[in-house]
Amino acid sequence: xxxxxxxxxxxxxxxxxxxxxxxxxxxxxxxxxxxxxxxxxxxxxxxxxxxxxxxxxxxxxxxxxxxxxxxxxxxxxxxxxxxxxxxxxxxxxxxxxxxxxxxxxxxxxxxxxxxxxxxxxxxxxxxxxxxxxxxxxxxxxxxxxxxxxxxxxxxxxxxxxxxxxxxxxxxxxxxxxxxxxxxxxxxxxxxxxxxxxxxxxxxxxxxxxxxxxxxxxxxxxxxxxxxxxxxxxxxxxxxxxxxxxxxxxxxxxxxxxxxxxxx
Amino acid sequence: xxxxxxxxxxxxxxxxxxxxxxxxxxxxxxxxxxxxxxxxxxxxxxxxxxxxxxxxxxxxxxxxxxxxxxxxxxxxxxxxxxxxxxxxxxxxxxxxxxxxxxxxxxxxxxxxxxxxxxxxxxxxxxxxxxxxxxxxxxxxxxxxxxxxxxxxxxxxxxxxxxxxxxxxxxxxxxxxxxxxxxxxxxxxxxxxxxxxxxxxxxxxxxxxxxxxxxxxxxxxxxxxxxxxxxxxxxxxxxxxxxxxxxxxxxxxxxxxxxxxxxxxxxxxxxxx
Ligand SMILES: Nc1ncnc2c1ncn2[C@@H]1O[C@H](COP(=O)(O)OP(=O)(O)O)[C@@H](O)[C@H]1O
Ligand SMILES: [Mg+2]
Numbered sequence: 001x002x003x004x005x006x007x008x009x010x011x012x013x014x015x016x017x018x019x020x021x022x023x024x025x026x027x028x029x030x031x032x033x034x035x036x037x038x039x040x041x042x043x044x045x046x047x048x049x050x051x052x053x054x055x056x057x058x059x060x061x062x063x064x065x066x067x068x069x070x071x072x073x074x075x076x077x078x079x080x081x082x083x084x085x086x087x088x089x090x091x092x093x094x095x096x097x098x099x100x101x102x103x104x105x106x107x108x109x110x111x112x113x114x115x116x117x118x119x120x121x122x123x124x125x126x127x128x129x130x131x132x133x134x135x136x137x138x139x140x141x142x143x144x145x146x147x148x149x150x151x152x153x154x155x156x157x158x159x160x161x162x163x164x165x166x167x168x169x170x171x172x173x174x175x176x177x178x179x180x181x182x183x184x185x186x187x188x189x190x191x192x193x194x195x196x197x198x199x200x201x202x203x204x205x206x207x208x209x210x211x212x213x214x215x216x217x218x219x220x221x222x223x224x225x226x227x228x229x230x231x232x233x234x235x236x237x238x239x240x241x242x243x244x245x246x247x248x249x250x251x252x253x254x255x256x257x258x259x260x261x262x263x
Numbered sequence: 264x265x266x267x268x269x270x271x272x273x274x275x276x277x278x279x280x281x282x283x284x285x286x287x288x289x290x291x292x293x294x295x296x297x298x299x300x301x302x303x304x305x306x307x308x309x310x311x312x313x314x315x316x317x318x319x320x321x322x323x324x325x326x327x328x329x330x331x332x333x334x335x336x337x338x339x340x341x342x343x344x345x346x347x348x349x350x351x352x353x354x355x356x357x358x359x360x361x362x363x364x365x366x367x368x369x370x371x372x373x374x375x376x377x378x379x380x381x382x383x384x385x386x387x388x389x390x391x392x393x394x395x396x397x398x399x400x401x402x403x404x405x406x407x408x409x410x411x412x413x414x415x416x417x418x419x420x421x422x423x424x425x426x427x428x429x430x431x432x433x434x435x436x437x438x439x440x441x442x443x444x445x446x447x448x449x450x451x452x453x454x455x456x457x458x459x460x461x462x463x464x465x466x467x468x469x470x471x472x473x474x475x476x477x478x479x480x481x482x483x484x485x486x487x488x489x490x491x492x493x494x495x496x497x498x499x500x501x502x503x504x505x506x507x508x509x510x511x512x513x514x515x516x517x518x519x520x521x522x523x524x525x526x527x528x529x530x531x532x533x534x535x
Contacts, residue, residue: 050432071432072435072436072438073436073437073438075436076436076437077436079429079432081427081429082427082429082430082433085433085448086452086528086531086532087451087452087526087528087529087532096434096437096447097437097438099447100434100437100438100439101437104440104443106446107439107443137527137531139528139531139532140531153433154436154437157437157438
């Protein structure tokens with residue numbers, strides 16, 4: 001749950017301006033969808049928010065504080081591919097964040113701590129519909145199941161912001177509908193601010209509280225390099241959506257977990 | 264049907280695989296018989312029975328002078344050198360490969376150094392090794408290490424760099440430190456690739472072993488074949504060469520098996 005602020009951000013690679021004059025305020029708990037033509041800088045925008053790339057000009061603030069210049073546990077991410085670790089089973093993938101958090105040297109938990117984390121991971125796996133697949137390697141899962149796993153893995157660590165880069169782009173429509181339901185539930189039950197890049201407009205409007213479109217307003221070949229994409233549309237969804245907790249126990253986030261004391 | 268679509272059945276494939284071996288054996292026997300018919304004392308292509316006799320003497324009879332089974336003691340000496348050298352190379356390649364592949368600063372400092380040293384012809388360094396380390400075991404082990412290590416480091420650091428960037432980002436968003444990334448993300452994924460790298464280095468490792476033993480040694484498989492060369496003892500040399508080949512093949516086979524059993528997830532990753 002964090003507010004994000006882009007303050008006149010530019011991104012250039014050499015002479016090539018990718019994004020320009022990006023000024024944006026995202027409320028805590030928002031679900032922001034980012035659309036735009038291929039190559040217009042959506043991934044670049046997300047990478048800056050991750051801390052993987054730095055703006056060439058301007059700055060990004062999270063809750064009023066300048067963004068850490070490298071990825072950290074405050075910002076979870078799901079990519080279109082390669083989001084889960086192929087050498088870990090489903091359960092191990094979900095456990096990983098917790099193990100890294102509490103075991104600085106070995107990166108592994110044992111005994112009671114492991115048991116507690118495993119129970120929690122199993123509950124989360126059931127939540128995302130992966131019960132019974134705990135011991136499989138990701139390569140044995142379908143694309144939709146891999147993305148569910150990636151979501152569970154990210155949520156388990158309890159990030160404040162969840163970044164999604166075309167996470168469901170490669171999935172069949174039916175599977176995509178299922179995973180939209182899951183995504184919505186995760187957003188309601190955790191305390192996430194979500195930023196999702198998608199090229200599917202209907203997906204954007206179905207899930208988001210706010211949809212932003214990037215576009216280059218000058219796209220003649222000789223101008224392409226000299227003008228970056230800007231925010232061309234900024235639509236609040238009506239009727240206004242807000243995250244709401246369901247009556248059931250919310251999905252725990254790693255942040256305020258009792259296990260923290262055992263670190 | 265196109266040739267590229269013609270697949271032999273399982274059974275046929277086994278026969279086809281055996282064929283070249285059988286042909287070579289037949290060719291040898293025919294050649295040997297022809298030469299021996301002309302000159303019964305010919306040493307170049309000894310008869311199978313002569314070789315069997317030599318193997319019996321070398322492998323199964325105590326050598327009066329040394330009080331040991333020569334083939335066994337040669338094998339132990341050679342494998343000892345080879346395996347200690349490969350253990351050193353493997354461990355060092357793992358550490359340096361991961362460090363160079365994962366840390367841009369280490370890559371900047373060591374990357375070109377490793378590239379350059381991997382171009383030094385190891386055999387050209389052998390005299391230096393003999394001078395510095397003497398003629399004992401150390402110089403031979405050092406030669407094999409020098410001959411295999413730079414290539415393995417280069418290979419492994421490239422494998423680390425090939426890991427999808429997304430994985431490293433993902434690990435950071437799960438709160439991993441550099442050390443934790445090395446330990447839980449990179450190391451386990453590099454181990455099966457290390458086995459590939461090691462398999463590729465088996466050939467060079469044997470080459471440097473035999474070379475070192477041929478030049479200065481008093482034991483070992485390479486020592487033996489170069490010793491008996493003076494007497495044109497093809498009946499010993501040929502079985503030794505076959506034995507060395509078999510050992511190398513078995514090591515390769517064992518590594519492949521280990522890779523399949525210990526890293527069941529790896530096959531599908533590689534298939535991508
Ligand atoms: N590391 C980089 N170096 C140079 N150009 C880059 C780099 N990353 C992205 N770009 C350029 O930035 C533009 C936007 O890329 P990207 O953000 O991936 O687009 P999108 O995700 O919207 O399809 C592209 O023209 C791409 O070539
Ligand atoms: Mg993209």
